[in-house]
Amino acid sequence: MLEIEQLYGGYNDTAVLANVSFQVRKGELFGILGPNGSGKTTLLKMISGILPYNRGNILLKGQHLKKYSTKQLAKVIAVLSQHSSEAFSYSVRETVSLGRYAHQSGFFNEWSKEDEAIVQDVMSWTGVASFQDQPTHLLSGGERQRVFLAQALAQEPEILLLDEPTNHLDLTYQKELLDLLKKWTREKGLTVVSIFHDLNLAGLYCDRLLLLENGEVNRYDTPNEVLKQETIENVYHTEIRKHPHPIVPAPQVVLLPESYYQNRKDMKITTENLTVSQEFISLIAPMSLRTMSSGVTGSGMGWYHTFVNRHVDKDYNCSNPREEMSEFLKANGFEPSETVGMMTAVYTEDVVYRLYEGAGFSLLVIVTAGVGNAVDVSKSHEQCGILTPGTINTWLFVNGELTEEAFIQSVVTATEAKVKVMHDMDIKDVNTGTIATGTSTDSILIAATQKGKLLEYAGSIAPLGKLIGKGVYECTKEAIVKSKERREKAYAD
Numbered sequence: 001m002l003e004i005e006q007l008y009g010g011y012n013d014t015a016v017l018a019n020v021s022f023q024v025r026k027g028e029l030f031g032i033l034g035p036n037g038s039g040k041t042t043l044l045k046m047i048s049g050i051l052p053y054n055r056g057n058i059l060l061k062g063q064h065l066k067k068y069s070t071k072q073l074a075k076v077i078a079v080l081s082q083h084s085s086e087a088f089s090y091s092v093r094e095t096v097s098l099g100r101y102a103h104q105s106g107f108f109n110e111w112s113k114e115d116e117a118i119v120q121d122v123m124s125w126t127g128v129a130s131f132q133d134q135p136t137h138l139l140s141g142g143e144r145q146r147v148f149l150a151q152a153l154a155q156e157p158e159i160l161l162l163d164e165p166t167n168h169l170d171l172t173y174q175k176e177l178l179d180l181l182k183k184w185t186r187e188k189g190l191t192v193v194s195i196f197h198d199l200n201l202a203g204l205y206c207d208r209l210l211l212l213e214n215g216e217v218n219r220y221d222t223p224n225e226v227l228k229q230e231t232i233e234n235v236y237h238t239e240i241r242k243h244p245h246p247i248v249p250a251p252q253v254v255l256l257p258e259s260y261y262q263n264r265k266d267m268k269i270t271t272e273n274l275t276v277s278q279e280f281i282s283l284i285a286p287m288s289l290r291t292m293s294s295g296v297t298g299s300g301m302g303w304y305h306t307f308v309n310r311h312v313d314k315d316y317n318c319s320n321p322r323e324e325m326s327e328f329l330k331a332n333g334f335e336p337s338e339t340v341g342m343m344t345a346v347y348t349e350d351v352v353y354r355l356y357e358g359a360g361f362s363l364l365v366i367v368t369a370g371v372g373n374a375v376d377v378s379k380s381h382e383q384c385g386i387l388t389p390g391t392i393n394t395w396l397f398v399n400g401e402l403t404e405e406a407f408i409q410s411v412v413t414a415t416e417a418k419v420k421v422m423h424d425m426d427i428k429d430v431n432t433g434t435i436a437t438g439t440s441t442d443s444i445l446i447a448a449t450q451k452g453k454l455l456e457y458a459g460s461i462a463p464l465g466k467l468i469g470k471g472v473y474e475c476t477k478e479a480i481v482k483s484k485e486r487r488e489k490a491y492a493d
């Protein structure tokens with residue numbers, strides 16, 4: 001539909017674009033990205049025929065752009081520019097109607113029924129029909145933006161060029177506009193070329209992206225390839241993190257505010273953050289930590305800054321443990337929405353904790369372990385298990401920055417280390433007589449300061465994995481010994 005070949009050009013003596021080449025397919029939603037001044041608007045102006053170029057070619061439907069007359073071009077390309085929000089006193093309907101200019105024929109440019117129908121349609125699609133008689137200059141910035149979009153659509157173009165179309169629009173209209181454009185590309189074969197400053201919207205809606213840097217093409221590919229952390233950081237000179245959209249398979253990026261680093265500079269979680277009372281073990285971090293856990297409260301991935309492992313009676317039975325746990329936390333001065341909370345029938349004094357130092361990072365391991373409830377997971381399908389309070393609760397606090405991959409690997413590595421303890425201590429599933437692999441309600445927490453050394457992996461031979469293997473093995477073994485001794489002593493008494 002649109003081919004740009006080795007395009008060079010700019011303004012008088014100012015060279016802006018150099019050697020820009022890309023193609024846009026029919027029915028594509030194509031995004032142009034780049035920092036301020038990188039040449040996005042200049043490129044759009046050249047494609048729309050407003051600005052001449054020095055060298056290279058722009059082919060529109062296979063024909064040189066320069067061969068199109070103004071009116072011919074207006075039938076193929078419509079433009080919604082950044083500055084079209086300048087107000088003037090036509091009514092909304094009149095403003096939108098101007099979009100029909102290129103389609104009118106005859107000496108008097110007569111207004112046809114078809115013109116009217118299209119104007120009404122585009123006004124209703126863009127949500128401006130209800131104020132069609134109002135003067136455009138009395139509208140809000142967002143409303144006016146939609147009026148000019150309606151005007152561009154009234155042109156019934158094959159290609160729509162947009163310069164930051166979501167500028168001025170609130171969240172709902174941003175979504176509605178982009179949903180609408182996407183729909184038109186799919187259903188009507190409209191080709192959309194749009195400048196975006198919002199990388200996340202571009203990642204969410206565009207089929208392909210062009211990333212400009214100083215007037216040259218840095219990347220030209222799918223959103224997942226273009227929105228790479230390293231690429232974006234290099235081009236925008238800003239630290240970001242890339243992460244997947246929670247629902248849609250689209251890349252998203254987030255900024256990291258300077259204050260985040262300032263506040264976290266000296267943060268380190270050590271045994272000094274830990275308090276052990278008869279009722280619970282708690283750890284209060286100075287700031288929220290990135291967590292992955294299977295706690296009664298605060299489960300899944302999140303950010304939490306208090307951590308509570310509460311002792312409950314071994315006969316604890318409650319239909320809604322989450323709610324009951326929340327009540328308990330509140331009664332003890334903890335905010336449930338900020339707390340990862342777990343339960344254990346083990347006595348809190350039998351907790352084992354130790355800080356392990358690695359090269360540039362450290363790991364605090366905290367374990368409570370009772371194995372009266374031990375289960376061999378490979379045979380658990382033969383039993384009807386009764387849920388009793390979690391018995392091996394493993395907490396891992398990492399002073400370092402973990403990738404999502406490392407969070408998952410930490411859980412795997414810690415679990416392997418725990419299973420090895422069960423094996424080495426010959427702890428049996430009482431129902432099957434086979435070696436147990438854990439208990440029926442074990443819980444785990446991985447919490448990281450997300451500051452300091454980047455720990456990409458935590459598999460068994462990665463530096464963090466090695467510490468987790470050692471730490472979880474040692475602490476779990478010791479914790480089991482302690483709780484066993486207590487049980488044996490209780491029987492003896």
Ligand SMILES: Nc1ncnc2c1ncn2[C@@H]1O[C@H](COP(=O)(O)OP(=O)(O)OP(=O)(O)O)[C@@H](O)[C@H]1O
Binds near residue numbers: 014036037039040043
């Ligand atoms: N009319 C003009 N005359 C001379 N130079 C111009 C003109 N318009 C833009 N420029 C220069 O061309 C370069 C590219 O500008 P352009 O507007 O294309 O960038 P952009 O990527 O769209 O930036 P932004 O994100 O800020 O909108 C800038 O250095 C700018 O100063």
